[in-house]
Amino acid sequence: MSRIIACYKWVADEADLKINPDMSVDLSKAKGKISDYDKNAIEAAVQMAKITGDEAVTLTYGSKKAKLSLKDALSRGPSEGFWVNSEKAEQADGAASSKALAAAIDKIGDYKLIICAEGASDTFARQVGPSVAARLGIPCVSSAIKLELCENELKISRKLEDGIEIVAAQLPAVVCILPEINRPPIPGLKSVLDAGKKTTREYKIEELGLLESDLSARTETIDFKAYVMNRKNIVLDGETAADKVKALVGSLKKEGII
Amino acid sequence: MPGIYVYSDKMKQAAALIGLAAQSGKEVCCITMDSNQAQELKQYGPDRIIILNGNSPLPENYAESIAQLIKKEQGELFLVASTVRGRELAAKTAGYLDCGMVSDAESLVFEDKRIISSRLMYGGSVVQKAVISQLAVVTVPAGNLEAVQKENAQVSIVSLEVQADPRVRLIETLAVKKDKIDLAAAEKVVCVGMGLDKQEDIKMAEELAQVLGAEIACTRGIAEERQWLPVESYIGISGAKIKPSLYISMGVSGQVQHVVGIRDSKIIAAVDSNEKAPIFRAADYSIIGDMYEIIPLLIEELKNA
Numbered sequence A: 001m002s003r004i005i006a007c008y009k010w011v012a013d014e015a016d017l018k019i020n021p022d023m024s025v026d027l028s029k030a031k032g033k034i035s036d037y038d039k040n041a042i043e044a045a046v047q048m049a050k051i052t053g054d055e056a057v058t059l060t061y062g063s064k065k066a067k068l069s070l071k072d073a074l075s076r077g078p079s080e081g082f083w084v085n086s087e088k089a090e091q092a093d094g095a096a097s098s099k100a101l102a103a104a105i106d107k108i109g110d111y112k113l114i115i116c117a118e119g120a121s122d123t124f125a126r127q128v129g130p131s132v133a134a135r136l137g138i139p140c141v142s143s144a145i146k147l148e149l150c151e152n153e154l155k156i157s158r159k160l161e162d163g164i165e166i167v168a169a170q171l172p173a174v175v176c177i178l179p180e181i182n183r184p185p186i187p188g189l190k191s192v193l194d195a196g197k198k199t200t201r202e203y204k205i206e207e208l209g210l211l212e213s214d215l216s217a218r219t220e221t222i223d224f225k226a227y228v229m230n231r232k233n234i235v236l237d238g239e240t241a242a243d244k245v246k247a248l249v250g251s252l253k254k255e256g257i258i
Numbered sequence B: 001m002p003g004i005y006v007y008s009d010k011m012k013q014a015a016a017l018i019g020l021a022a023q024s025g026k027e028v029c030c031i032t033m034d035s036n037q038a039q040e041l042k043q044y045g046p047d048r049i050i051i052l053n054g055n056s057p058l059p060e061n062y063a064e065s066i067a068q069l070i071k072k073e074q075g076e077l078f079l080v081a082s083t084v085r086g087r088e089l090a091a092k093t094a095g096y097l098d099c100g101m102v103s104d105a106e107s108l109v110f111e112d113k114r115i116i117s118s119r120l121m122y123g124g125s126v127v128q129k130a131v132i133s134q135l136a137v138v139t140v141p142a143g144n145l146e147a148v149q150k151e152n153a154q155v156s157i158v159s160l161e162v163q164a165d166p167r168v169r170l171i172e173t174l175a176v177k178k179d180k181i182d183l184a185a186a187e188k189v190v191c192v193g194m195g196l197d198k199q200e201d202i203k204m205a206e207e208l209a210q211v212l213g214a215e216i217a218c219t220r221g222i223a224e225e226r227q228w229l230p231v232e233s234y235i236g237i238s239g240a241k242i243k244p245s246l247y248i249s250m251g252v253s254g255q256v257q258h259v260v261g262i263r264d265s266k267i268i269a270a271v272d273s274n275e276k277a278p279i280f281r282a283a284d285y286s287i288i289g290d291m292y293e294i295i296p297l298l299i300e301e302l303k304n305a
């Protein structure tokens, strides 16, 4: 039995971002969540492990805030949760994150498949999965919408701009999945209770043979400001629906649109 | 030789990237895996074209070879167009090079010793500017960039024998029948969201589109999850970016990942039953109401207008 590792990121919920008057962004009140599409990655790992008889586990690289994520992740079915705990994660870029994750995957060992999502909800950089593969020296297939295990190869359907491509990858490999691959169920009460009994494992970066300096971002952020959107924000009022519609058509005429 | 390396699996975007890289004033080297493409790309005037000869039809399998080439020649930047293949190839190359990467840079400003990039974060709510001052990989959404031909350019073309990664092999390609939709060029757009109850209700949106002379678009869920419209029809950070004179939505909540694709619209109008829907903050004209009541009335009103 080997491991199928789902990587998920604990991110600030973008719905809770507060914008200050000077357009700077306040993340301090934002609740954490498992990055949206990473729920699909966890589900894909759980499904695949059922078929192959392997063990689905999760891995996250995050600061102490990410501790909260472990139970949430495990309530989705995996049997063990790994967490690389470092405050450096707060300022990580794709290079640093992929380095931390690759080192952790090496340490966890005995892996058959690593599953990442297409992109994280905060960065949506779509780079960490392939970079992890390169750092581990194993193959990677992105944009996956279907996974099938045949012998020691993984058959993957991937979605490109102009069609579907089917490839076979030697294992171990990294796949980056699109959310269409499955519909993760909302964990039931029993799953949530069971999650509390599962094993979690915390790594400090020194245990992974990394130095703090290895995990510094390679690009320096010089500005982080809210996107300014200036719109008229007129809510069309009226007694009846027909009045509102008339008001809309009137406005569009005035704008010279129709 | 230090300089900028560019690659795209799409010819038009590769040509556009050559022009973008040339803005830096540095040497531009275009990478391709196809000698016919090399001949095609010559007219855009990169300083060099390197043809990688390997034995895989998948460009992504050349990431390690590209990393080795860039390392050996001490390249400064690898620019790749943001396509599915391009992103994967770029991120793998960055991993092999152990260097920084900026994904989907909305703008790149070349300064003397550094590059200032900007990109969107948190689905489009935030703009992040970063400085690149050492070797890096950058992907650029190049679909709308224009390529410029350069007359009488001196282009050196060389072939390099390389070992493509054999561990991912192509089994087959299934081309999907494409309905030719060019939302980016649409003058008006009617957008449907998950507020739509049934697939056949798209008829209502089509009728509205017809009276307005608009194209039909949708949110990601309608295309990807419910598959009621082709994937080219969805707007947003992972879909199309549009700039029509009018965008009108029905049953679209207006999450930032969608709104980021409509920001360049001249007028945004929205119909949604939830008065708290974020789409209203992004809209010029809003109607709070049931689209099954509003849209038929709107179609009638427009017919009489």
Ligand SMILES: Cc1cc2nc3c(=O)[nH]c(=O)nc-3n(C[C@H](O)[C@H](O)[C@H](O)COP(=O)(O)OP(=O)(O)OC[C@H]3O[C@@H](n4cnc5c(N)ncnc54)[C@H](O)[C@@H]3O)c2cc1C
Pocket: A036, A037, A119, A120, A121, A124, B192, B193, B194, B195, B196, B218, B219, B220, B221, B222, B234, B235, B236, B237, B238, B239, B250, B251, B252, B253, B254, B255, B256, B257, B258, B271, B272, B273, B274, B277, B289, B290, B291, B292
């Ligand atoms: C990394 C990432 C990338 C993403 N990229 C994209 C992208 O490119 N494009 C995209 O669209 N989304 C994208 N999304 C998804 C996005 O976050 C939203 O989930 C999605 O846009 C919501 O689609 P929707 O508005 O159709 O559905 P919902 O959010 O479910 O909204 C439906 C709306 O319909 C309204 N409604 C229901 N019934 C009626 C009625 N009878 N009359 C009127 N209104 C009604 C509801 O009030 C609600 O506001 C992305 C998400 C992530 C995490």
Ligand SMILES: Nc1ncnc2c1ncn2[C@@H]1O[C@H](COP(=O)(O)O)[C@@H](O)[C@H]1O
Pocket: A007, A008, A009, A010, A035, A037, A038, A041, A059, A060, A061, A062, A089, A094, A097, A101, A115, A116, A117, A118, A119, A120, A121, A123, A124, A125, A126, A127, A128, A129
């Ligand atoms: N800090 C992290 N911990 C675990 N997985 C991560 C982390 N960052 C990124 N990933 C994985 O890589 C994917 C792509 O992230 P990104 O390249 O930032 O868009 C995410 O969806 C996760 O699956």
